[in-house]
Amino acid sequence: MFGFLKKSAPSESATPQADAVAPDGAARPSWGERLKAGLSRTRQQLGGGLASLFGRRRIDEELLEELESTLLMADCGVDATTHLIDELRRRWKRDKLETADQLQGALADALHEIVAPLEAPLQVDGHHPFIIMIAGVNGAGKTTSIGKLAKYFQAQGKSVLLAAGDTFRAAAREQLMTWGERNNVTVIAQDGGDAAAVIFDAINAARARGIDVVLADTAGRLPTQLHLMEEIAKVRRVIAKAEPSGPHEAILVLDANIGQNALAQVKAFDAAIGVTGLVLTKLDGTAKGGVVAAIARQCPKPLRFIGVGEGIDDLQPFRAREFVDALFATPSGSAGDDNA
Numbered sequence: 001m002f003g004f005l006k007k008s009a010p011s012e013s014a015t016p017q018a019d020a021v022a023p024d025g026a027a028r029p030s031w032g033e034r035l036k037a038g039l040s041r042t043r044q045q046l047g048g049g050l051a052s053l054f055g056r057r058r059i060d061e062e063l064l065e066e067l068e069s070t071l072l073m074a075d076c077g078v079d080a081t082t083h084l085i086d087e088l089r090r091r092w093k094r095d096k097l098e099t100a101d102q103l104q105g106a107l108a109d110a111l112h113e114i115v116a117p118l119e120a121p122l123q124v125d126g127h128h129p130f131i132i133m134i135a136g137v138n139g140a141g142k143t144t145s146i147g148k149l150a151k152y153f154q155a156q157g158k159s160v161l162l163a164a165g166d167t168f169r170a171a172a173r174e175q176l177m178t179w180g181e182r183n184n185v186t187v188i189a190q191d192g193g194d195a196a197a198v199i200f201d202a203i204n205a206a207r208a209r210g211i212d213v214v215l216a217d218t219a220g221r222l223p224t225q226l227h228l229m230e231e232i233a234k235v236r237r238v239i240a241k242a243e244p245s246g247p248h249e250a251i252l253v254l255d256a257n258i259g260q261n262a263l264a265q266v267k268a269f270d271a272a273i274g275v276t277g278l279v280l281t282k283l284d285g286t287a288k289g290g291v292v293a294a295i296a297r298q299c300p301k302p303l304r305f306i307g308v309g310e311g312i313d314d315l316q317p318f319r320a321r322e323f324v325d326a327l328f329a330t331p332s333g334s335a336g337d338d339n340a
């Protein structure tokens, strides 16, 4: 039992904002500028710490120790931090680095080397429909990310269908329905009931309509809620029944504010659904952006998209060089840049 949902009431909560133009009528900053602004807290934690370290002295062991603390504070984690410091020490000796600038450049390069393997943009051409299931803890940003992803794929000329598989939180369903109506995207939902059944129906509807991409929402759950983890494992199995080659992508949405906790979440969700990609949201609200390095070292999974805001286009594919450059960018003094 499913339907195409027509609902005109405004969403009570998180619906991505289509804000290509800023409220004051000014042109919206580019993605690069928004990324830079979004990472300002991490940059202050990391880059600010570096500036105060590098600004005042020559390279020595004491400086490396302080740098170690700075990296840990930015949530790079012990493993990545140790690796980075060892690497810097090696380059310091090997390349006879002398100035702070040189050391900062070496740090940016070493960090890029760590996070580069996570850059693997999601390709949805291999299957038809290409089925993406979305999982994560409560409030991580699943439902809003689905809206942003739908727009992203539409912009590539793909047709998209949404499956409102978050059957626990009525507002999540409403949110998707409202969003789908406004953006002319079909949403398959049921009143209450079983997430697996909704998604099963959605896949069949997508196939019947020749849809390119199915985005399946699921309810938020904590890794400690074992019955709910078992339930999402079942959702995955049911998707495979509807489409034996699917799901073609199992995305875990992570809120960057959780820092090191992300590692435990990746492991738990991976055990339940076989995570094939990550979305890291809310990098704009946190100084813990170093968690990308921790993920790369300790539980590497393709980081498909990163989010730096609530705007519809504030979720974009992860590009390692762009990310590292934004982390080490010199404050430009543009609005909102380094004062988030």
Ligand SMILES: Nc1nc2c(ncn2[C@@H]2O[C@H](COP(=O)(O)OP(=O)(O)OP(=O)(O)O)[C@@H](O)[C@H]2O)c(=O)[nH]1
Residues within 6 Å of the ligand: 013, 014, 015, 136, 137, 138, 139, 140, 141, 142, 143, 144, 145, 166, 169, 172, 219, 220, 221, 281, 282, 283, 284, 285, 307, 308, 309, 310, 314
């Ligand atoms: N600042 C910021 N806010 C974000 C970002 N991504 C999502 N949010 C906000 O995070 C809040 C929660 O997002 P939802 O999409 O409702 O989260 P959810 O995972 O679907 O939540 P549950 O259904 O309760 O599990 C909303 O207010 C979003 O606007 C981001 O990249 N930056």
